[in-house]
Amino acid sequence: MRHSRIQTNVKNKEIEIEEMKIEEVNSAKYLGTIMNADNLIEEEIRERTAAGNRSFFANKKIFQSKLITRKTKERLYHTVIRPVAVYGSECSVLTENIKQKLLVFERRLLRRISGPTQETNGEWRQKTNKELENLISHENIVRHIKSKETELGGTC
Numbered sequence: 001m002r003h004s005r006i007q008t009n010v011k012n013k014e015i016e017i018e019e020m021k022i023e024e025v026n027s028a029k030y031l032g033t034i035m036n037a038d039n040l041i042e043e044e045i046r047e048r049t050a051a052g053n054r055s056f057f058a059n060k061k062i063f064q065s066k067l068i069t070r071k072t073k074e075r076l077y078h079t080v081i082r083p084v085a086v087y088g089s090e091c092s093v094l095t096e097n098i099k100q101k102l103l104v105f106e107r108r109l110l111r112r113i114s115g116p117t118q119e120t121n122g123e124w125r126q127k128t129n130k131e132l133e134n135l136i137s138h139e140n141i142v143r144h145i146k147s148k149e150t151e152l153g154g155t156c
Contacts, residue, residue: 041092049105052085056109063113073113074136081109082141090148099142106141107132 013024027036027043036043056063059080063073085105094102110132116124117131133140 041098044088044092045098045101048085048087048089049101051087052081052105052109055081055084056112070114074110077109077113078136082106082144086141086145086148089145094142094145102141102145110135 014021015024016022029035056077059076062068062076085102092098107129111126114127114132114135117127118124127135
């Protein structure tokens with residue numbers, strides 16, 4: 001894989017190193033992070049949110065259990081699912097589009113974890129974005145990534 005933004009039209013190019021032929025590819029996974037020829041992170045974010053979803057659904061029985069408090073479920077989200085979803089994102093540039101995708105991912109899971117809210121008239125409804133923001137004490141996934149960037153001190 002070439003690390004430049006210049007597009008090449010050469011297909012199936014091979015690199016030879018000490019009698020070993022290595023095929024040039026458009027994307028590769030290295031240490032759990034997807035690197036691609038275009039230097040874009042959309043594919044990486046899509047993969048990370050899919051991993052977060054797999055992590056959530058692997059623990060679905062725990063999150064649906066009525067024996068576990070909502071606070072414990074929120075703690076599980078923060079310690080099990082969120083780290084899977086943000087792995088390696090501290091070193092990426094977050095565009096508004098990517099920030100929005102991450103926030104949608106987080107809100108969808110938080111709505112599943114917290115469940116519906118019953119109004120005073122007996123009707124049930126989903127929690128609003130504002131209620132979800134208060135639920136996680138205004139530490140959403142994007143702010144979490146930004147705080148990790150600050151902890152690293154720009155070492156990426």
